[in-house]
Amino acid sequence: MCGRYSIVIDEKKLREQFGRQLQLPVEGLPTNYNVAPTQKGLVITGKEPDQLNLFRWGLVPFWAKDLKIGARMINARSEGIEDKPSFRKPIRERRCLVLADSFYEWQRHKGGKTPMRIMPTDGSLLVMAGIWESWRPKDDPESPVHTFSIITGAPNAEMSPVHNRMPMLLGNEQTQSNWLDPDLPLDDVLGLLKTPPDGSLEYYPVSAAVGNVRNNGPELHERV
Numbered sequence: 001m002c003g004r005y006s007i008v009i010d011e012k013k014l015r016e017q018f019g020r021q022l023q024l025p026v027e028g029l030p031t032n033y034n035v036a037p038t039q040k041g042l043v044i045t046g047k048e049p050d051q052l053n054l055f056r057w058g059l060v061p062f063w064a065k066d067l068k069i070g071a072r073m074i075n076a077r078s079e080g081i082e083d084k085p086s087f088r089k090p091i092r093e094r095r096c097l098v099l100a101d102s103f104y105e106w107q108r109h110k111g112g113k114t115p116m117r118i119m120p121t122d123g124s125l126l127v128m129a130g131i132w133e134s135w136r137p138k139d140d141p142e143s144p145v146h147t148f149s150i151i152t153g154a155p156n157a158e159m160s161p162v163h164n165r166m167p168m169l170l171g172n173e174q175t176q177s178n179w180l181d182p183d184l185p186l187d188d189v190l191g192l193l194k195t196p197p198d199g200s201l202e203y204y205p206v207s208a209a210v211g212n213v214r215n216n217g218p219e220l221h222e223r224v
Contacts, residue, residue, distance in 0.1 A: 002075055002128070002150050002167045004210060005103035006117075006221070007032045007042055009125060014099075017125055018044075023051045030054065033220040035100070036213040037074045038067075042099040043148055045132060046180035052099075059149035060135040061086045067135065070147050076131060078153040078168055078193040082186060087149070090131035092186055095179055097170060098130040098150055102221075104210055105203075107162040115210050116162055117221060118203040127176055128167040129193060157198035169196045 007030055014029070015022060025042075029052075035041055040054040058070030073086060081087045102119040103126065120126060132148040155166045170176045170192065178184055179192055204223045209215040 002103050002105070002152060002165075003037070005035050005041075005100045005126075007035055007099070008101045008218075008221070009042070009099065013125065019050075021050050025052050025054045027054060032216065033218060034210055034213060034216045037071050041148065043130060043132060044097040044099070044180070046095050046182050049177075049180050053146065055096075055132060055146040055148045057150075058147055059086065059090070059131065059133050060145065060147045062133060062135055064135060067145065067147075073149055075152045075165075076149040077165075078151050078190075081131075081151065081193075082190065087131060090133050090149075091189065093182070094132045095189070096130040096132045096148055097176055097179065098128040098148060098167075100126040100128065102126065103128075103167060104206070105159070105163045105166070106211075107205075114205050115208060116203040117206045118159070118162070118201055121200060121202045126167075127170045129170050129179060151193060153193055154195045156196050156201065158201045158203065162203065166196075168193045169200075171196060171200065 037058045039057055041057045043053050043055050057074055059073045060067055060070040076087050081091050102117050104115050104117055106113040106115050129151040130148045134144040134146055136144045151168045152165045153168045159166045170179050207224050210220045
């Protein structure tokens with residue numbers, strides 16, 4: 001799974017990777033060393049491929065009674081995603097790119113577990129496959145809440161010793177463009193959800209402080 005990640009993104013690097021025409025959120029680029037469920041994450045949707053948006057992490061189906069369900073739906077398993085009631089419509093119609101510089105995962109060992117910070121070996125930004133949804137509160141249907149989930153699958157060689165799941169990454173511009181294409185057939189969409197190549201990620205241990213959402217600062221990126 002993916003339960004925490006970080007958004008520490010330089011605008012110059014962002015535009016080099018995604019193009020100068022990319023529009024930033026009206027709030028500007030956030031800096032968050034410890035993105036937790038229900039907080040805002042940076043996404044690019046197929047509906048607005050040149051616009052960066054801030055959506056709530058934890059997908060809330062349009063039919064849900066309230067937002068609480070989102071805290072349990074931060075991840076969507078790639079296996080059988082096309083048949084799950086909460087995900088079958090978004091995977092067909094509402095796909096997105098979820099941007100980050102790194103994500104955290106806890107490696108279990110004798111005596112406990114240690115958080116690891118994981119990132120691309122080439123220094124690029126992480127682009128995770130996601131799906132999104134709009135939920136409209138009954139008391140204010142004109143103010144929809146946009147939410148998203150990160151799709152996970154089998155780990156590659158680097159991640160296997162850390163955890164048995166990992167985010168599905170969309171590693172190049174063509175793959176990202178295809179993911180956002182609303183006309184791409186479902187079989188082709190599912191074919192994009194592949195375990196990242198071995199050797200594409202690196203990681204190192206960080207402070208256990210990352211486990212507390214109240215902690216949020218550059219010290220969480222420091223190797224321990």
